[in-house]
Amino acid sequence: MLIPRPVAARPVFAWRTSSRPALVRTRVAWDDARLRRATSVRSTIGGSLTLGYAGLPEGASHVVPFMEERAAQGAAVHRTTRTVPWADALEPSGVDLMAVGAPAERIGPLASAHDLVLPFRIELVVPVVPDVAAMRARVSRKERQRVARQRRDLDWALESATDAADFDWFYEHVHLPTMRRRHGPAARSLEREIAFRCVFRRGFLFFLTEGRERIAGMLCLFDPQTRTLTLRLAGVTDGAQAHYGTGAFAGLYVLILEWAATHGVRAVNLSGCEPFLSKGIFQFKRKLHPRVVRPADHFGAKRLLLRVVRDTPAVRDFLVANPVVAETPDGALEAVYFHDDRRPARRDIRWEGTGLSAARTTHLDSFLHGASKEGSPSVSVC
Template sequence: MLIRRSVLAQPVFAWRTSTRPGLVRLRSTWDDVRLRRATSVRSTVDGPLTLGYLGIPEGTSHVMPFLEKQAARGGPVLRRSTRTVPWAEALAPADVDLMAIGAPPARVRPLLSARDLLLPFRVELVVPVVPDVAAMRARVSRKERQRVARQRRDLGWRLEHTAAAEDFQWFYDHVHLPTMRRRHGPATRSLERDIALQCVFRRGFLFFLTDEHERVAGMLCLFDRRTRTLTLRLAGVTHGAPAHYATGAFAALYVLILEWAAVHDVRAVNLSGCEPFLSKGIFQFKRKLHPQVVRPADHFGAKRLLLRVVRDTPRVRDFLVANPVIAEAPGGGLEAVYFHDDRRAARLDLRWEGTGLRGARLTHLDSFLRSTSGGGTPFVSA
């Protein structure tokens, strides 16, 4: 069985993540065919607010958990149901307040209406690398850069690179899994151990942040020799201990890896992906490294997320204001969209600057929800 899993690891991983154009096209075609019957999710959170999702199955693990978490605001998910339905249901009225539809553009664009936002299904945060450590260090926000320098001096932090298989096993069991379980609980999702070993560790790099006594954080990265891109795949702090977050060890690991990349012929560091919302915590954390927000190079880059307001309710308005989006901009590219109304101020504290977005758009909810044009007012030009 172990041999069989090892043999299957490479094709399974490639099918999920490959950026080679031929395989991306094949995966996209397959996804479009299977959408003849789409995954449908209906979820209600306290308030109440009812969310819906229709589209590719990956939406149940990428899109819905985020929407539920933000909508529940710390409360429980009261009801959740999942089924498979004909794609034609995307054209039918949905018995929900807010609907997300995840599919290729050719399926999504014909559905667009004035109450819809067209988003990338996911975004990736990519830092261009130059062969200059000082220049890479300067990409980090000044406050973060000063804090990391102080902690490196006071705690003796350094970057360790290892290629030993036993170090991978220790990282997986004592760093990555405990961190994921502490942060995400039952919603934890990660690469299976064998795939992480065969397809990432043996084709990439394992880093640890160490102090004078122990390893305190770790990062497993895939290295694409064709594009010279280092992609951060699995991460964590030792035993998932909150104390390591408190010292800033996890953040420092990113900075040290950028410095390492500058002297090891790496052209880009992909900080990995997230949902297209500025309120995503990992987006705001990684924004301090001034990455470029791009569509993924894998099959997710060929998919879109249509966010539709079905009912104009106070809870829907609360959600839209609290979760500014990264949307398709007129004429191409990506932009930030902030909602507000006369009672709710735009969440401009959720920053977009320094991420390569084309600009930001401030949109009054009365105009978006009641007019036939939607739209908004650009207030910053990148």
């Protein structure tokens, strides 16, 4: 393998992901300072809904694409992105539903009783006990039975790989093809050099094998101080849809949890996602009964304000279809479901088994009191 030239991979990775309090404080202060000029996004979806976002640029690459995807349902999306002064970003024109992403200290003064304050991101963490049967029992019964059947019928096994050539093969033939297939031009990933130096060299690379063939892989970072294994990069071989059909991803998660139980791991961090219960990866990982927590890195000190500017049928449809993970006044995390007289709460989008403090259902007529009605002038966001 031709090892990439060292170009400060570790400082860059630490700046992005470190949970050391001093570095987290420095990163959050830097983020707050750069909000003198904020990222401002306006997305028009199918002529029926306009989404707005203001704040840190990470929201434009994480939160906005998710909201667009959930709102569009195949409709055309037209997005414009600008960098403008913070005050201007908070007063978009013609927006129906607004999200603001910033450090918690900036979000607090903006929030009203009719806003939702969400974590900027959430992480899903599985506590580990040194008992393989107990870890297997954490998995939902249906998924557990499916994985057991596939292990028997397809000869599934877990391989731990350590050679640089194994990393090369995983990155080129498993991870990148999967990202391209699932996300297309919007695919995001950890740069190759950083993945090699900061994760592979400090963690574990696992493959799910079917007989002699590698069909899925997971690159994990290990923190020896907390004994936490964090899943960083993943994929199925060649991004092949057939491997999803056999449940290879679920099988890999289950086998890694079993491995963790016998190798002194105290927690498996399944990584993070946006704070919406409707996020597909949230519902998939929920089957492993993780605890939903705020990230320990700089994202844990940031919040997402969600505000309805105009009360329209499309806004109501979006809120009902996408229950959220929100903060309570005392700082706990809870599931929030919306409904109205025509739209029942989507309690089929489950929250149970995730360690959230509770779930509440809110009538939209009450929540949207104060938002302008469709056809009325928009109200200011601040």
